[in-house]
Amino acid sequence: MYNINTPLADSLRPTKIEDVAGQRHLLAEGKVLRRIIDSGKLPNLIFYGPSGVGKTTVANIIAKNCGKKLYHLNATTASTSDIKEIINSIGTIESAGGILLYLDEIQYFNKKQQQILLSYIENGDITLIASTTENPYFYVYNAILSRSTVFEFKTLSAEDIFEVLKRGVSVLSQKNGKEVVINDNDIKKISVAAAGDVRRSLNMLELAVLTAEDGVIASESVEEILASNSVRYDREGDEHYDIVSAYQKSMRGSDPDAAVYYLGRLLAAGDLPSACRRLLVCANEDVGLAYPQIIPIVKAAVDTAMTVGLPEARIPLANAVILVAVSPKSASGHDAINLAMQDIERGIGGDIPRTLKNMHFDGEDAVIKGQNYKYPHDYPMHYVNQQYLPDNIKNKKYYNFGDNKTEQKFKEYWSKIKGE
Numbered sequence: 001m002y003n004i005n006t007p008l009a010d011s012l013r014p015t016k017i018e019d020v021a022g023q024r025h026l027l028a029e030g031k032v033l034r035r036i037i038d039s040g041k042l043p044n045l046i047f048y049g050p051s052g053v054g055k056t057t058v059a060n061i062i063a064k065n066c067g068k069k070l071y072h073l074n075a076t077t078a079s080t081s082d083i084k085e086i087i088n089s090i091g092t093i094e095s096a097g098g099i100l101l102y103l104d105e106i107q108y109f110n111k112k113q114q115q116i117l118l119s120y121i122e123n124g125d126i127t128l129i130a131s132t133t134e135n136p137y138f139y140v141y142n143a144i145l146s147r148s149t150v151f152e153f154k155t156l157s158a159e160d161i162f163e164v165l166k167r168g169v170s171v172l173s174q175k176n177g178k179e180v181v182i183n184d185n186d187i188k189k190i191s192v193a194a195a196g197d198v199r200r201s202l203n204m205l206e207l208a209v210l211t212a213e214d215g216v217i218a219s220e221s222v223e224e225i226l227a228s229n230s231v232r233y234d235r236e237g238d239e240h241y242d243i244v245s246a247y248q249k250s251m252r253g254s255d256p257d258a259a260v261y262y263l264g265r266l267l268a269a270g271d272l273p274s275a276c277r278r279l280l281v282c283a284n285e286d287v288g289l290a291y292p293q294i295i296p297i298v299k300a301a302v303d304t305a306m307t308v309g310l311p312e313a314r315i316p317l318a319n320a321v322i323l324v325a326v327s328p329k330s331a332s333g334h335d336a337i338n339l340a341m342q343d344i345e346r347g348i349g350g351d352i353p354r355t356l357k358n359m360h361f362d363g364e365d366a367v368i369k370g371q372n373y374k375y376p377h378d379y380p381m382h383y384v385n386q387q388y389l390p391d392n393i394k395n396k397k398y399y400n401f402g403d404n405k406t407e408q409k410f411k412e413y414w415s416k417i418k419g420e
Contacts, residue, residue, distance in 0.1 A: 008202045011171050012164065013057055015064070020054050021084035021164050022156040022363040027058070033151050042066050042100070044121055046140065047131040049153030052197030055131040058153075058308030059102050068100040068127060075108035083116050090125045101125045106130035107139035114141040121147055155196030155242075160189040161402055163197055168205050173215075180209055182217040193226045248278045252286040256325035263321050267314050275317055276302045282324050290330035294323065330402035339398045 008255050011243060014020050017027055017037060024031040036043065042062065047055040063070045089095050101117075103109070120126040121144065123223045128148065132139060136150055136213050144260040173180045182205075190208075194201035204225050243265050244305040250258035266275040283298040301320035305313035356374040386392055 005310060006205045007169060008168055009199045011175075012168055012202065013060070014304055015061065017061055018056070020057060020061075022160040023054055023058070023153055025154065033058075036039065036149075037062055037065075040066070042127050044128045044144075044148040045130070046106070046136050046148045046150045047129070047153055048136050048150055049133070049149070050155055050196065051133055052194075053153045053156055053201035054198070055153050056102075056104065057130045059131065062129065063100050063102060066100055066127075068098040069095040070100050070102065072104070074104045075113075076105050078103075078109075080113055080116065083113060086126070087116075087120060090120070101126050101128050103128060103130040105132060106136075107134040111141055114144055118143050118147075118348060119210075156198060156203045157196070158188065158191040158194075161194055161196070161201045162187060164192060165201055165205055167201045168202050172206070172209050176209070176215065178215045180212065180215050180217065182208065182222075183219070186217065186219050186222040189222060189226060235237075243275050244278055247275070248282050248286075251279075251282045252329065254325055254329065256322045259321045259325045260318055263317060264314075267317070267374045272305065272313055274309060276305060279317065279320055279324065283320075285334045286329050286331065287324055287327045287400075288330045288333045289407050289410075290328040290402055291406060294327055298324065317339055317379075328404045328406075330404050330407060332400060332402040332407060336399040343393065343396070348393060350392045352390060353387050355386060356388060381417045385418070 017034065020027055021283060025031065027037075028034060036045075045059075045062075047059065069089070071089075073086075074080055086099065090099060106114070117126065117128065120143070121128050128144070130136075130140070130144075130148070136145060140148075148175045169180050169182060169187070186208075190201050190204050194204065207225050208222055209215075211217065211225075211358060224246060243262055247259065247262035247266060250262055263275055266272075279298060287294050298320045301316040304316040308316075374386050376382050376384050378384075389396055390415050401407045401414075
């Protein structure tokens, strides 16, 4: 029997992996996460994905079956003292089987708080399952990331949610002691409107039941509920996912109409930080050296938007978004730093040339006396040929001039001073 006061989402929360809606790419027989769960050997895990897609549900099922003492913290409210309280329980009788910490919204823990956990995760005293709605590669401390396996939870399909809602209707009928009647077409509408968020779909269903007369949910009531929930969904469900992706790709693709539309969706949901952040990234990554003056212009528009706030922020942001969309594009700077970082991460490089080192004294044993650095401003056109890269990559080329007007002007100057 279901408790009438328990929210529907909690009443329907699965207790077995087989009953979890969607996420078959992770939970189907033979998939990596499913094999980890079935093995009983639990590594540190990070679950990444939008709200209401099953991250907490899967974590709870894992915790129930792992034999460890479970602690549950939400990083939006937890403090350093909460972490220390868990650490103090290490080695106690109740934690003899080990400690499992489920940390929800890990992105809200600052670096220091994440570092406190690190040594205990590293030596196995604490096993971590963390969840986040943000990209963990941006928000989670690298040392924790390197000791964890990241699994991305996907937005659920409307078909997945439809099946959950059908079960929800049955549960609500039992709770109310009266059959709840809603036609399948209205259930489908809720399934689609929830856009992958099971919890939101069940909340809408519960709200629809409150409007029902004698248990019969009218289609008109469903339409009103969907209308009142559409903007709120965009803010919580699509943040940093589909809308943000479409927003940046529209600017990169030089489509000002699509770009301002997706900007509007972000702002209608109150997501001013995402709108500003991706705009700044796009100005640097996708316009870049084709029109370098755009960077301070966009920064000024973002500063203005953050100062005045919504709704007025929409005006400077719209101006900047349109400017980015219609500007010439170049990814030459983006490509150059990526190539350089790839070499650095592979350990390709070497000792810095002597001429570039910060050397002010030669020891008695120095074979070569003097730094021998050539000061470019002492030479015609402020240029002199000398080696800047380490010996084993001295001829490496990371930057290639873009085919836009600005970079081609740079190329002309480059050829002139080098006598090419």
